[in-house]
Amino acid sequence: MALLIYNTLTKKKEPFTPVAPGKVGIYLCGPTVYKPSHLGHAVGPIIFDAVKRYLTFRGYDVNWVVNITDVDDKLITEAAAQNTTVFELAERVTKDYVDSMAKLDVVGIDMMPKVSEHIGDIVDIIQSLIDKGVAYPANGDVYFDVTRHDGYGKLSNRDVADQEGQRDLQSTQKRNPGDFALWKAAKDSEPDIVKFDAPWGKGRPGWHIECSAMAMRYLGDTFDIHGGGMDLIFPHHENEIAQSEAASGKPFANVWMHNGLTRFNTKKISKSDPEMQAILAKMTLNVLLEEVPGELLRFLILSTHYRSPIEYSETALDAKRKALDTFHRLFERVERITGSSPYEDVPPIVAEPLVASSESAAVATAPSPAKDGLKGVSAETTDRFITAMDDDFNTGAAIAALFECATAINRFIESKKLESGTAPAELKVELLGAAHCVVGLGRLTGVFLAPPKKQGEEDDGLADTIMQVLLKVRQHVRGNKDFATADMIRDLLQEQAITLEDRADGTLWRKN
RNA sequence: GGCGGCGUGCCCGAGUGGACUAAGGGAGCGGAUUGCAAAUCCGCGAUUCGUGGGUUCGAAUCCCACCGCCGCCUCCA
Numbered sequence: 001m002a003l004l005i006y007n008t009l010t011k012k013k014e015p016f017t018p019v020a021p022g023k024v025g026i027y028l029c030g031p032t033v034y035k036p037s038h039l040g041h042a043v044g045p046i047i048f049d050a051v052k053r054y055l056t057f058r059g060y061d062v063n064w065v066v067n068i069t070d071v072d073d074k075l076i077t078e079a080a081a082q083n084t085t086v087f088e089l090a091e092r093v094t095k096d097y098v099d100s101m102a103k104l105d106v107v108g109i110d111m112m113p114k115v116s117e118h119i120g121d122i123v124d125i126i127q128s129l130i131d132k133g134v135a136y137p138a139n140g141d142v143y144f145d146v147t148r149h150d151g152y153g154k155l156s157n158r159d160v161a162d163q164e165g166q167r168d169l170q171s172t173q174k175r176n177p178g179d180f181a182l183w184k185a186a187k188d189s190e191p192d193i194v195k196f197d198a199p200w201g202k203g204r205p206g207w208h209i210e211c212s213a214m215a216m217r218y219l220g221d222t223f224d225i226h227g228g229g230m231d232l233i234f235p236h237h238e239n240e241i242a243q244s245e246a247a248s249g250k251p252f253a254n255v256w257m258h259n260g261l262t263r264f265n266t267k268k269i270s271k272s273d274p275e276m277q278a279i280l281a282k283m284t285l286n287v288l289l290e291e292v293p294g295e296l297l298r299f300l301i302l303s304t305h306y307r308s309p310i311e312y313s314e315t316a317l318d319a320k321r322k323a324l325d326t327f328h329r330l331f332e333r334v335e336r337i338t339g340s341s342p343y344e345d346v347p348p349i350v351a352e353p354l355v356a357s358s359e360s361a362a363v364a365t366a367p368s369p370a371k372d373g374l375k376g377v378s379a380e381t382t383d384r385f386i387t388a389m390d391d392d393f394n395t396g397a398a399i400a401a402l403f404e405c406a407t408a409i410n411r412f413i414e415s416k417k418l419e420s421g422t423a424p425a426e427l428k429v430e431l432l433g434a435a436h437c438v439v440g441l442g443r444l445t446g447v448f449l450a451p452p453k454k455q456g457e458e459d460d461g462l463a464d465t466i467m468q469v470l471l472k473v474r475q476h477v478r479g480n481k482d483f484a485t486a487d488m489i490r491d492l493l494q495e496q497a498i499t500l501e502d503r504a505d506g507t508l509w510r511k512n
Numbered sequence: 513g514g515c516g517g518c519g520u521g522c523c524c525g526a527g528u529g530g531a532c533u534a535a536g537g538g539a540g541c542g543g544a545u546u547g548c549a550a551a552u553c554c555g556c557g558a559u560u561c562g563u564g565g566g567u568u569c570g571a572a573u574c575c576c577a578c579c580g581c582c583g584c585c586u587c588c589a
Contacts, residue, residue, distance in 0.1 A: 315538090403537065486547090
């Protein structure tokens, strides 16, 4: 069974074969740190974090690089507008980004190189492109000549000679309308800190070259997977390919993975769209993450296939919140019955590894568990989950398998009446094992990492203390069959978005 | 004008030639459970996959046309 990945370059799903056996290099285009990121910027990192978790599980040693673009026109403009320096702004926005990533449990990024620290690499590449005759300096700028490179347009499938909306040739030093800047000459009005030395004059890198430089520096001339949003296919990734392959004479990234764009009110979320500006304030990641758990955003994003667009709305979020709660409620239920937390001591998921490395050969035999009871369900769920993920990271189908497993576990609890009286030890073991399976599989995509924050945790448990008193009073009146009072308490709490759950073993409460 | 994507039940969404009378979730309805709820379980719900043709023994899945939505061609994850 092979892992299939859809490759934008070939426009089809292909069996994945890494450059070096057992190792995977991934480059994801990261943020230009001039404004706080919005929800759309979280999609790539969340998906690739899941990809890395999954590939690691499949036996690969993954090296994942996400760049930080801290030298750019927009940074210069924004820093001036905020009356600060480019690097102060960059540092602040980078921190904001890193904080958001942490809240989203994006922990797999191995390296976040900055453009400002790779000017030397960039200059070297540009020089070699000039030496090869595919780039030319013009009044301090340096341009890439798209007519001098075979294969230009192969990613985005376009003919450069036949494009509308191209920049006016007369207003620039370009030889061809499709030529793009590798280096931009410094202007007097710009701050000195973004004026870097180069053989053809002071200036700063153009937009695309930094990714080529950092990807090749950390992953090699040819590496495995390059990712980004669909809107980057042209011109950014097309240009990256051209300049990288022209410079190295080798293929650049083997597989190009592009995620769908996030939409709001059926429109793409874009920082440059005036209509989106107001909405964007609320869609800013860090603002959103104040209200919405990172796990929920991750769950929302992973519920849809990564290449499809995601329509963001409160309604969609509420539906997902409920769906996600199903799992956490189940895990709590299992813990009440077994006395053990399904979040802890999760045994590794056993599966046939994709990578036949020598050390994993010993465990290469897939188990053949008895197909009865919950063990059979776990085995089947694992199988379905892996099949889905192996097929171009079909997280939606993988999660569907987890839902069915959750239902099977609940059914098991009901049918064996595990909540009334003391459950037999062997059934507890079986139950916990199945819950561990769901947790373990979920974690391969980065969900179910921890129990949701308990109510009242922020206020030292004061809310819970008061609730316990209130519930005790209610329990008392219920004991006296004073249901009117008991229901009044429940209804009043519901008005405050607090739901009560009367169970045989006590009453639970939760804030919706 | 060029390039590309999408259109599946009330909503979201997986499936891209036969196990599809179409996964899963949300909402709804009926039942079990409950003092009533909540939670959980069971059942119901698309004979059909934007529309019209075609290919095939067989299509949601391939081809053609049309309609609608979206993205890129300028900065964008």
